[in-house]
Amino acid sequence: MRTLKLVAVSAGLSSPSSTRLLADRLTQAARYRLAEREYAVEVEVVELRDLAVDIAKNFVSGFPSEALEEAIEKVTGADGVIAVTPVFTASYSGLFKSFFDLVDPAALTGTPVLLGATGGTARHSLVLDHALRPLFAYLRARISSTAVYAASEDWGTGGDEYTEGLPHRITRAGEEFADLVAATADSGPGAEEELVPFEKQLADLRLD
């Protein structure tokens, strides 16, 4: 069985960053589940902070630096993507959006994606649903059903009688995502970019 590639994209800016921490925890949860199911897994992390200047330059010059191109290829070549952003001004951060603006709109079609966000207060938790989900729906990614929002306080509290604590939410999200990644990988290779032979291109234009 081939090795599954998971790529975590973290748009956290500080170091250490809670965004990166959440990305790592989500990745780990998915990894455990895939290991249980006897899949070999390889994990890579793309830290957008390191690419911030290259991302800005790409907007101006129209082409990516080698490091940025490599990061984009990692993400678009992954069997599953864990995408985690801090909340800035009521949405994903500009850096997070800018990175995905540079990914070909068709390149994540059918790719399982696990969404995560972090913020100072739990009041922003719907950012997962009003900002992140539409973005990845546009990219036609397979969005894993449970997404995880971690407020600062979540790192220091357990659950309460209504809500499970962060570790439980992470585990559930990671397991659902892992199952989605496995199911997608088992359903065979994705559609490779094919060259349309010229006769076909001409035929497509014929009037009926």
Next chain:
Amino acid sequence: MQFGIFTVGDVTTDPTTGRTPTEHERIKNTVAIALKAEEVGLDVFATGEHHNPPFVPSSPTTLLGHIAARTENLVLSTSTTLITTNDPVKIAEDYATLQHLADGRVDLMMGRGNTGPVYPWFGQDIRQGIPLAIENYALLHKLWREDVVDWEGKFRTALQGFTSTPRPLDGVPPFVWHGSIRSPEIAEQAAYYGDGFFANHIFWPKQHTEKMVRLYRQRYAHYGHGTEEQAIVGLGGQVFMRKNSQDAVREFRPYFDNAPVYGHGPSLEEFSSQTPLTVGSPQEVIERTLSFRDYVGDYQRQLFLVDHAGLPLKTVLEQLDILGEEVVPVLRKEFANLRPAGVPATAPLHPAVLASKEV
């Protein structure tokens, strides 16, 4: 191998003086640049086509017709002709006329342009860019090869019993290149017809150029026009030269830093390492240009962009002197030595041009 220059035709402020040429100056300067290209022994002059400021070349055959009348040897070409938004019938007529006036010194390069609104301005839909390029060229190809054409397509009024006049000079249609940065469909189109493929090259890292040229070569062979090595490839490149490398960098940097197409992003050094931009001595330009062969194979046409970033006319003419005196003669010799037998040295030339070369 053919060497030449291609111009975008932008009116750009000289950042060192703050002076912006008028459209009239830019157009006249473009002619002066073309005449100089012939004078210093270059083979090709190609003009872009644009329909919005700050660009002046909206009427390429008017410009090229004028240059044709004032030159003897220069091949006149385009970089590119908008196959998407021009009526293919008008392209057939205009370039056949130019071919007659220039005694066969004409070829052209098809492209889709880079300005979205041009499509609606000309009544087209940008989402149909590739289908337009394919259908319009199929019609153009037919108009130049069949005396009486019946045609029905998706994008244009039907033609029944139509003859495009004048017929191509000596019945030989102008050679066509297809330019693209990263659309495999266009490489496939060029290969299907056995036409040339021109990789603009100048604003993209070489891996993209390499991939596209490889695809074109494979498909050229697939369609039975010859071997992969015999496919007709052209490349762009942009240069700025002075005797000493440091002088070139010092003089060009303010132009680079402020030019709309270069500035405010990657540094001159980063841009130079990722794209063919070469700012340095003539020897550096020679070495860099020869290195293109390492990833595209033996190719037939090299066009340089020299009138970029708002450089004044005097400087551009100096660049052409350096190209003609120090760079191109060496490149001609080196590329010829490297080229295996059986690989064409140039794209097919019109018989009239060939005959004049043989005299």
